[in-house]
Amino acid sequence: MLADYHTHTYYSDDSECPMEDMVKKAVAIGLDEIAFTEHVDYGVKTDLNCGYEAYFEEVERLKERYRDRIAIKAGIEFGVQSHTIPLFRRDFERYPFEFVILSNHQVGDREFWNYEFQEGKSQEEYQTAYYEAIYDVVRQYRGYSVLGHLDMIKRYDRFGDYPDDRIMEMVDRILRQVIADGKGIEVNTSSFKYGLKDLMPSRAILRRYRELGGTILTIGSDTHETVHLGDHIAEVKQVLKDMGYRTFNTFSRMEPVYHDL
Numbered sequence: 507m508l509a510d511y512h513t514h515t516y517y518s519d520d521s522e523c524p525m526e527d528m529v530k531k532a533v534a535i536g537l538d539e540i541a542f543t544e545h546v547d548y549g550v551k552t553d554l555n556c557g558y559e560a561y562f563e564e565v566e567r568l569k570e571r572y573r574d575r576i577a578i579k580a581g582i583e584f585g586v587q588s589h590t591i592p593l594f595r596r597d598f599e600r601y602p603f604e605f606v607i608l609s610n611h612q613v614g615d616r617e618f619w620n621y622e623f624q625e626g627k628s629q630e631e632y633q634t635a636y637y638e639a640i641y642d643v644v645r646q647y648r649g650y651s652v653l654g655h656l657d658m659i660k661r662y663d664r665f666g667d668y669p670d671d672r673i674m675e676m677v678d679r680i681l682r683q684v685i686a687d688g689k690g691i692e693v694n695t696s697s698f699k700y701g702l703k704d705l706m707p708s709r710a711i712l713r714r715y716r717e718l719g720g721t722i723l724t725i726g727s728d729t730h731e732t733v734h735l736g737d738h739i740a741e742v743k744q745v746l747k748d749m750g751y752r753t754f755n756t757f758s759r760m761e762p763v764y765h766d767l
């Protein structure tokens with residue numbers, strides 16, 4: 507089983523890739539399954555969020571057209587902040603999502619990619635605030651499948667490496683909550699594209715997740731164009747196997763499906 511469970515097309519504000527082009531590429535590289543996970547980030551870019559009606563209409567059309575060649579799942583990536591939780595609860599109840607990534611892209615409506623959130627803070631302050639914000643959300647919100655790119659703040663840290671052992675206590679609380687709620691985490695292979703020194707989340711976090719009893723695990727490229735679809739997924743599966751994992755997941759109607767690594 508080869509699946510990419512984190513992809514973006516022109517239903518996300520930061521991609522211009524036609525959805526069918528992504529499906530064609532998925533078939534060409536031998537993927538068995540693909541999950542589209544378009545962006546929704548209330549509080550920051552509400553006018554640019556995924557248009558649900560058109561999105562679901564095209565997913566259903568492509569499911570029918572490619573039904574004998576690849577499985578296609580209608581997922582979503584919710585960029586949840588504590589004050590936007592009611593809006594995501596509304597959407598989750600209203601639409602038939604098959605898979606939901608819970609991500610943290612901003613705190614207090616201040617984004618990471620443009621360094622607005624980090625501005626005026628020490629490295630310790632914004633690293634701590636980032637994980638505290640995630641924990642605050644997962645304590646309150648349950649409408650998701652996996653927690654996305656848990657240590658993504660490393661991508662936007664101008665001070666350089668921040669040791670895992672300085673954030674592991676906070677990460678531990680997050681992972682315990684995720685596991686208690688029957689949710690999972692993802693391995694996001696864009697770490698290779700961004701030139702990070704470790705996986706995302708790191709090997710230390712992945713080991714801790716396994717030690718705590720975590721079993722639900724998806725793998726996705728976080729691609730926004732066809733060129734990165736499926737990037738390093740087979741390689742990451744082997745790394746996970748070497749770490750002691752035996753299975754990874756796809757999803758069917760919000761329920762995890764287990765596959766051997």
